[in-house]
Amino acid sequence: xxxxxxxxxxxxxxxxxxxxxxxxxxxxxxxxxxxxxxxxxxxxxxxxxxxxxxxxxxxxxxxxxxxxxxxxxxxxxxxxxxxxxxxxxxxxxxxxxxxxxxxxxxxxxxxxxxxxxxxxxxxxxxxxxxxxxxxxxxxxxxxxxxxxxxxxxxxxxxxxxxxxxxxxxxxxxxxxxxxxxxxxxxxxxxxxxxxxxxxxxxxxxx
Amino acid sequence: xxxxxxxxxxxxxxxxxxxxxxxxxxxxxxxxxxxxxxxxxxxxxxxxxxxxxxxxxxxxxxxxxxxxxxxxxxxxxxxxxxxxxxxxxxxxxxxxxxxxxxxxxxxxxxxxxxxxxxxxxxxxxxxxxxxxxxxxxxxxxxxxxxxxxxxxxxxxxxxxxxxxxxxxxxxxxxxxxxxxxxxxxxxxxxxxxxxxxxxxxxxxxx
DNA sequence: GCAAAACCTGTCCAAAGGTACGATGTATTT
DNA sequence: AAATACATCGTACCTTTGGACAGGTTTTGC
Numbered sequence: 001x002x003x004x005x006x007x008x009x010x011x012x013x014x015x016x017x018x019x020x021x022x023x024x025x026x027x028x029x030x031x032x033x034x035x036x037x038x039x040x041x042x043x044x045x046x047x048x049x050x051x052x053x054x055x056x057x058x059x060x061x062x063x064x065x066x067x068x069x070x071x072x073x074x075x076x077x078x079x080x081x082x083x084x085x086x087x088x089x090x091x092x093x094x095x096x097x098x099x100x101x102x103x104x105x106x107x108x109x110x111x112x113x114x115x116x117x118x119x120x121x122x123x124x125x126x127x128x129x130x131x132x133x134x135x136x137x138x139x140x141x142x143x144x145x146x147x148x149x150x151x152x153x154x155x156x157x158x159x160x161x162x163x164x165x166x167x168x169x170x171x172x173x174x175x176x177x178x179x180x181x182x183x184x185x186x187x188x189x190x191x192x193x194x195x196x197x198x199x200x201x202x203x204x205x206x
Numbered sequence: 207x208x209x210x211x212x213x214x215x216x217x218x219x220x221x222x223x224x225x226x227x228x229x230x231x232x233x234x235x236x237x238x239x240x241x242x243x244x245x246x247x248x249x250x251x252x253x254x255x256x257x258x259x260x261x262x263x264x265x266x267x268x269x270x271x272x273x274x275x276x277x278x279x280x281x282x283x284x285x286x287x288x289x290x291x292x293x294x295x296x297x298x299x300x301x302x303x304x305x306x307x308x309x310x311x312x313x314x315x316x317x318x319x320x321x322x323x324x325x326x327x328x329x330x331x332x333x334x335x336x337x338x339x340x341x342x343x344x345x346x347x348x349x350x351x352x353x354x355x356x357x358x359x360x361x362x363x364x365x366x367x368x369x370x371x372x373x374x375x376x377x378x379x380x381x382x383x384x385x386x387x388x389x390x391x392x393x394x395x396x397x398x399x400x401x402x403x404x405x406x407x408x409x410x411x412x
Numbered sequence: 413g414c415a416a417a418a419c420c421t422g423t424c425c426a427a428a429g430g431t432a433c434g435a436t437g438t439a440t441t442t
Numbered sequence: 443a444a445a446t447a448c449a450t451c452g453t454a455c456c457t458t459t460g461g462a463c464a465g466g467t468t469t470t471g472c
Contacts, residue, residue, distance in 0.1 A: 087332045105318040112311045114320025115328060120350040122321060129289040129331055147418065160401040163459070176420050178460065185460085192428090192460080195366040197400050355449065369429070382450050384430065391430085398429075398458090 002111050003040065005033060007063070008047035017045075020100035021107065030062055043111050044068045049075035049096045057088065064089030069110045073098075082121050092116040143200065145187045153180040157193050158200045208317045209246065211239060213269070214253035223251075226306035227313065236268055248274045249317050255281035255302045263294065270295030271358060275316045279304075288327050298322040349406065351393045359386040363399050364406045 004024040006017055011028045018024065024045075027033060044063050048056055063070045071092030072085050082093045092110040094102065094117065109116040117125070146154060149170075156166040163181075167174045181193065190196050210230040212223055217234045224230065230251075233239060250269050254262055269276045277298030278291050288299045298316040300308065300323065315322040323331070352360060355376075362372040369387075373380045387399065396402050 083332070106320075109315045109318040109320025112315040112318075112320070112322075113325075114312075114315025114318070114322045116318075116320045118350075119319075120348055123349055125331070126289070126293040129293060129334055149419065157400070158404070160397075160404050162398070162400075172419090173421060175422065179420075181459090182461065191366075192368070194363070194368075194400050194403050198364075198366050198403055353448065378449085379451060380428095381452065385450075387429090388431065 003042040004045065004107060005042055005068075006045045006047060007059075008050045010050045012050065014096070016097065016100045016103060020103035030059070030066070033066075041111070042068050043107055044070045045073055046070060046090075047073050047096060049073065057084075060085060060088050060090060069113075071106060071110055071116070077118060077121070079121055079124060082117055083125065086115070086117070093121070094118060142188070146184060150180050150184050150187075153177060154184055154196060154200055157181070158197045160197070209248040210251060210313060211248055211274075212251045212253060213265075214256045215258075216256045218256065220302070222303065222306050222309065226309035236265070236272070239272075247317070249313055250274050250276045251279055252276060252296075253279050253302060255279065263291075266291060266294050266296060267361075273354060275319075277312060277316055277322070283324065283327075285327055285330060288323055289331065292321070292323070299327070300324060348394070352390060356386050356390050356393075359383060360390055360402060360406055363387070364403045366403065 004021040006013070006024055006026045007028075007030060008026065009028050011026065013026050017026070044066065046056075046060060046063060051059055060070065060072065069091040070089060071094070072090045073094065073096040074081065075096050077093065077095055085093060092106050092115070094106050098106070106116045143151065143154070152170055153166055156169050161169065163174045163177045166177045170177070181196075184196060185191065188196065188199065190199060210227040212219070212230055212232045213234070213236060214232065215234050217232065219232050223232070250272065252262075252266060252269060257265055266276065266278065275297040276295060277300070278296045279300065279302040280287065281302050283299065283301055292299060298312050298321070300312050304312070312322045349357065349360070358376055359372055362375050367375065369380045369383045372383045376383070387402075390402060391397065394402065394405060396405060
């Protein structure tokens with residue numbers, strides 16, 4: 001059976017942990033992990049809310065070095081911290097006060113080789129991956145077909161501006177913005193400003 | 207108990223699947239999924255090796271729409287395909303001929319809310335996250351605030367669809383689409399569909 | 413120089429988008 | 443039983459958008 005180890009310097013056992021994993025062990029230092037169990041599979045939970053800011057990264061690195069999957073319990077989860085820690089080797093990241101039910105989910109997912117983090121962070125991580133990896137091979141729009149002024153209009157629209165704002169930004173009237181847009185739509189073969197915003201964005205971030 | 211559904215147009219059941227999940231169901235189309243079981247939890251496995259290239263993305267999108275976690279079985283796994291599909295909503299990605307033991311791991315990790323992909327891809331994904339997010343903040347939109355239906359509408363809009371198309375795609379009226387959109391705008395604090403499309407797609411351009 | 417393209421603007425109009433009242437029904441929670 | 447969240451749809455009203463038609467000026471290239 002897979003054993004759960006909670007590492008928390010203060011030694012404070014949270015009720016939620018015991019509720020989620022009645023069989024779990026709690027230690028205050030990594031050293032205290034029983035040598036005997038190092039051979040069998042296990043999962044390490046690091047209580048970051050009880051670990052000094054400065055020690056966190058090194059402790060995580062040390063934990064990962066043991067060979068077990070590591071889950072970080074954060075007091076105030078943040079995107080940047082999550083990505084940093086997962087990159088170091090953590091395989092789970094959730095709130096230290098998560099419900100026992102959720103802790104079980106996280107533990108199960110991670111001990112089977114999965115990666116677990118809050119849904120919004122998961123969403124974000126995957127969105128980021130797309131920006132770095134070349135998009136689908138479908139040819140992007142040929143922005144070179146646009147004139148310099150049309151390009152400016154397209155850029156403003158790609159930032160989410162409406163006609164009035166684009167006009168103001170470029171010092172022209174709304175009517176002229178419309179004229180440019182009509183040309184742009186035709187050249188790029190898109191239907192409206194939404195599709196323009198989408199296709200120009202995919203290209204610029206490639 | 208969580209039920210496993212394998213979707214493979216050819217109807218060819220792989221031995222490995224049955225070995226991993228003796229209780230699994232195999233269907234050739236999404237439509238064939240028993241209505242009765244749609245209420246209980248389940249996991250969808252998409253056999254991409256048996257799905258035409260052109261249908262893959264749309265079928266994945268449709269599968270994700272059902273609300274169950276989706277795992278893609280790829281004939282020739284690639285990094286770019288993995289990231290693209292996971293971004294669309296898949297929660298697992300592995301080789302169609304993976305060992306039954308591994309299939310179990312993947313299934314378990316995913317059904318408990320985890321993300322599973324081959325270790326080398328996992329490593330790469332996490333490495334990328336750091337490269338892209340050197341500076342924190344720039345917090346993306348909190349998509350978790352949206353209901354499932356609102357998410358579907360947002361996704362359609364993010365693909366460039368107008369109200370009529372979104373309504374058709376979701377089988378509701380334009381009026382309802384507008385209702386959902388009004389809520390979405392308020393929740394995500396955006397003004398119109400253009401900004402919605404932008405903020406859900408590329409989270410941190412600009 | 414002259415034609416072509418690019419740039420700018422006007423009015424009018426139909427379609428699409430978005431909001432403000434509203435309403436109903438279902439499921440879940442308290 | 444009441445309250446709450448969610449999803450759905452209706453009418454009315456206003457705004458935004460995009461195109462049609464009709465012009466102007468400036469810049470560019472042969």
